Amino acid sequence: MENRITELFIKKDKQILSxxxxxxxxxxxxxxxxxxxxxxHGADLIEVGMPFSxxxxxxxxxxKSSEAALENGMTIHLLFEQLKEIRKHVSVPLILMxxxxxxxxxxxxxxxxxxxxxxxxxxxxxxxxxxVYESEYKAIFxxxxxxxxxxxxxxxxxERIRKIDRLSSGFIYMVSSSSTTxxxxxVDQEQIAYFERIDKMCLRSKRLIGFGISDNRTFxxxxxxxxxxxxxxxxxxxxxxxxxxxxxxxxFMKKFDS
Amino acid sequence: xxxQSDENGYYGSFGGAFIPEMMHQNIDQLQNSYIDIIESKxxxxxxxxxLQDYAGRPSPLYYSDRLSDQYKxxxxxxxxxxxxxxxxxxxxxxxxxxxxxxxxxxxIIAETGAGQHGVATATVCARAGLECIVYMGAVxxxxxxxxxxxxxxxGAEVRAxxxxxxxxxxxxxxxxxxxxxxxxxxxxxxxxAVGPHPYPDMxxxxxxxxxxxxxxxxxxxxGRETPDYVIACVGGGSNAAGSFYHFLNEPSVKxxxxxxxxxxxxxxxxxxxxxxxxxxxxxxSRSLLMQTSDGQVVEPYSISAGLDYPGIGPMHANLYTTQxxxxxxxxxxxxxxxxxxxxxxxGIIPALESAHALxxxxxxxxKPDDIVVVNVSGRGDKDMETFLKYFQTVK
Ligand SMILES: Cc1ncc(COP(=O)(O)O)c(C=O)c1O
Numbered sequence: 001m002e003n004r005i006t007e008l009f010i011k012k013d014k015q016i017l018s019x020x021x022x023x024x025x026x027x028x029x030x031x032x033x034x035x036x037x038x039x040x041h042g043a044d045l046i047e048v049g050m051p052f053s054x055x056x057x058x059x060x061x062x063x064k065s066s067e068a069a070l071e072n073g074m075t076i077h078l079l080f081e082q083l084k085e086i087r088k089h090v091s092v093p094l095i096l097m098x099x100x101x102x103x104x105x106x107x108x109x110x111x112x113x114x115x116x117x118x119x120x121x122x123x124x125x126x127x128x129x130x131x132v133y134e135s136e137y138k139a140i141f142x143x144x145x146x147x148x149x150x151x152x153x154x155x156x157x158x159e160r161i162r163k164i165d166r167l168s169s170g171f172i173y174m175v176s177s178s179s180t181t182x183x184x185x186x187v188d189q190e191q192i193a194y195f196e197r198i199d200k201m202c203l204r205s206k207r208l209i210g211f212g213i214s215d216n217r218t219f220x221x222x223x224x225x226x227x228x229x230x231x232x233x234x235x236x237x238x239x240x241x242x243x244x245x246x247x248x249x250x251x252f253m254k255k256f257d258s
Numbered sequence: 259x260x261x262q263s264d265e266n267g268y269y270g271s272f273g274g275a276f277i278p279e280m281m282h283q284n285i286d287q288l289q290n291s292y293i294d295i296i297e298s299k300x301x302x303x304x305x306x307x308x309l310q311d312y313a314g315r316p317s318p319l320y321y322s323d324r325l326s327d328q329y330k331x332x333x334x335x336x337x338x339x340x341x342x343x344x345x346x347x348x349x350x351x352x353x354x355x356x357x358x359x360x361x362x363x364x365x366i367i368a369e370t371g372a373g374q375h376g377v378a379t380a381t382v383c384a385r386a387g388l389e390c391i392v393y394m395g396a397v398x399x400x401x402x403x404x405x406x407x408x409x410x411x412x413g414a415e416v417r418a419x420x421x422x423x424x425x426x427x428x429x430x431x432x433x434x435x436x437x438x439x440x441x442x443x444x445x446x447x448x449x450x451a452v453g454p455h456p457y458p459d460m461x462x463x464x465x466x467x468x469x470x471x472x473x474x475x476x477x478x479x480x481g482r483e484t485p486d487y488v489i490a491c492v493g494g495g496s497n498a499a500g501s502f503y504h505f506l507n508e509p510s511v512k513x514x515x516x517x518x519x520x521x522x523x524x525x526x527x528x529x530x531x532x533x534x535x536x537x538x539x540x541x542x543s544r545s546l547l548m549q550t551s552d553g554q555v556v557e558p559y560s561i562s563a564g565l566d567y568p569g570i571g572p573m574h575a576n577l578y579t580t581q582x583x584x585x586x587x588x589x590x591x592x593x594x595x596x597x598x599x600x601x602x603x604x605g606i607i608p609a610l611e612s613a614h615a616l617x618x619x620x621x622x623x624x625k626p627d628d629i630v631v632v633n634v635s636g637r638g639d640k641d642m643e644t645f646l647k648y649f650q651t652v653k
């Protein structure tokens with residue numbers, strides 16, 4: 001079966017809007033509603049966060065949503081249960097994002113198998129280093145046609161970016177600045193130089209920019225240097241607080257109707 | 259069998275560097291340069307001189323008549339409590355600050371539990387004229403307040419961490435986040451033998467002066483370099499790593515690591531990682547980790563802030579799994595009693611962490627001619643409030 005992320009980029013390679021949310025937040029059983037509503041309102045890609053107790057790459061917003069999700073009782077087992085029939089309802093590419101330890105405890109092979117049964121297209125595991133992926137996990141991921149997405153940052157050397165480009169299927173996740181998630185936007189000279197440097201490398205992989213993208217303006221700006229952008233913390237903040245989750249998701253997505 | 263790390267930072271199946279890409283540049287730089295730097299002559303000379311003239315090394319190896327009498331064997335205390343700043347932590351911070359300077363870093367961050375590592379870091383930063391920010395769990399800020407005051411006096415900024423269990427694990431998370439946000443000018447001085455490669459090996463090397471001295475001192479005192487037992491407490495494992503280091507590959511030396519059992523290993527309020535943990539990944543390395551079946555890290559508990567951590571360094575995970583090390587645990591109460599005993603029999607008030615190592619003396623059958631070295635990793639000044647509270651409740 002073709003990977004939906006690959007198919008997406010064949011159909012559309014500009015202005016890709018990818019949304020991250022933490023599974024089990026704000027309520028334990030909001031997962032399917034959030035996914036369906038996001039698709040309905042034009043999200044091109046959805047990243048479903050698997051909460052972890054110690055999310056070191058995340059800023060305060062995702063830390064809090066992860067903590068709440070775990071308190072609500074979210075686990076990888078439960079998430080797979082919730083997503084069991086998701087492919088009857090949506091066709092948007094789905095990516096699971098989370099830290100290595102819970103995935104390891106679930107069992108890597110078992111995890112990949114489950115993903116493939118359900119129709120998950122990719123994973124983002126920030127603390128799974130490239131080298132370990134290459135030597136230990138790549139073959140398993142490929143068996144289950146899962147794209148593992150790698151991050152690059154302003155610190156990543158050209159040589160390493162080339163290597164990541166070779167190993168990537170799906171896309172490259174460009175972290176917009178040296179920061180944890182939810183950083184305040186500040187598109188400065190340095191950042192633009194970084195975006196332009198990467199743009200000029202003519203990589204084979206598509207690129208999405210994430211971290212610090214919060215509204216249509218920052219989204220558009222990121223899109224001018226890449227194939228699209230990823231919104232996480234700003235979306236979580238938007239679905240926090242009173243009101244139906246479906247309404248809050250719709251409200252947020254309306255900002256991106258162009 | 260070699261119990262040191264290999265060149266990729268693995269001790270058996272434990273160790274490695276499981277870090278987000280945002281840390282790659284810094285970790286890669288450290289991995290590629292740490293051996294060259296710390297093995298260079300100029301570094302070695304400077305490190306040695308500072309250990310001697312600034313930290314006050316060598317720390318004495320003191321023969322304890324009264325403990326020896328009590329346990330019917332020969333007990334020596336390695337007096338890391340007499341170091342400048344009151345614990346073994348200064349050995350590592352002196353090494354790392356010299357390294358940071360050579361890497362051109364201008365801003366230092368650290369995590370701390372008991373505050374000993376925070377004080378030791380603030381101390382070397384003051385001397386080096388570098389900005390210093392110490393992350394400390396809010397619970398620990400409260401229970402180790404003398405050390406918080408010291409760090410402030412030394413010019414460091416102490417940031418109380420409010421997430422999770424508000425202890426050492428959470429302070430470490432926050433320090434890692436700081437480094438991710440400040441990759442260029444900042445060096446992270448990790449305080450224990452944990453973290454991604456090369457930290458466990460680097461910290462162990464800086465602490466290895468403890469066992470190097472034990473060998474020389476024993477040789478001078480009893481004519482042989484190797485004891486029968488070396489006993490040390492384990493939080494993340496730096497004082498134990500340093501005490502064991504030069505004995506790792508000498509099977510005649512029994513290496514005893516003592517973890518904090520808290521209120522009891524099976525009470526749900528414990529930090530005895532080898533008994534309660536499984537292989538897992540936290541703070542950048544694969545080691546033993548207290549966690550749920552779903553892979554969420556379990557909040558540990560110990561009365562001792564320095565041992566209140568849900569993991570152990572990869573060297574120790576390997577010593578445990580290969581049975582090269584013997585892992586014991588001591589409860590809060592056993593540690594408090596051991597601290598009181600040493601205070602009243604030897605006039606030495608140990609840190610609560612070190613008291614766990616002393617408590618293990620009750621759990622081992624020694625032979626009369628055994629030579630036993632207990633590492634007294636620190637002094638108890640910082641724990642006076644906890645001690646007093648305990649003695650009020652038992653009296
Ligand atoms: C005096 C003392 N001993 C031991 C420890 C535990 O750390 P480690 O296991 O790294 O030696 C600490 C930590 O704060 C400490 O202050």
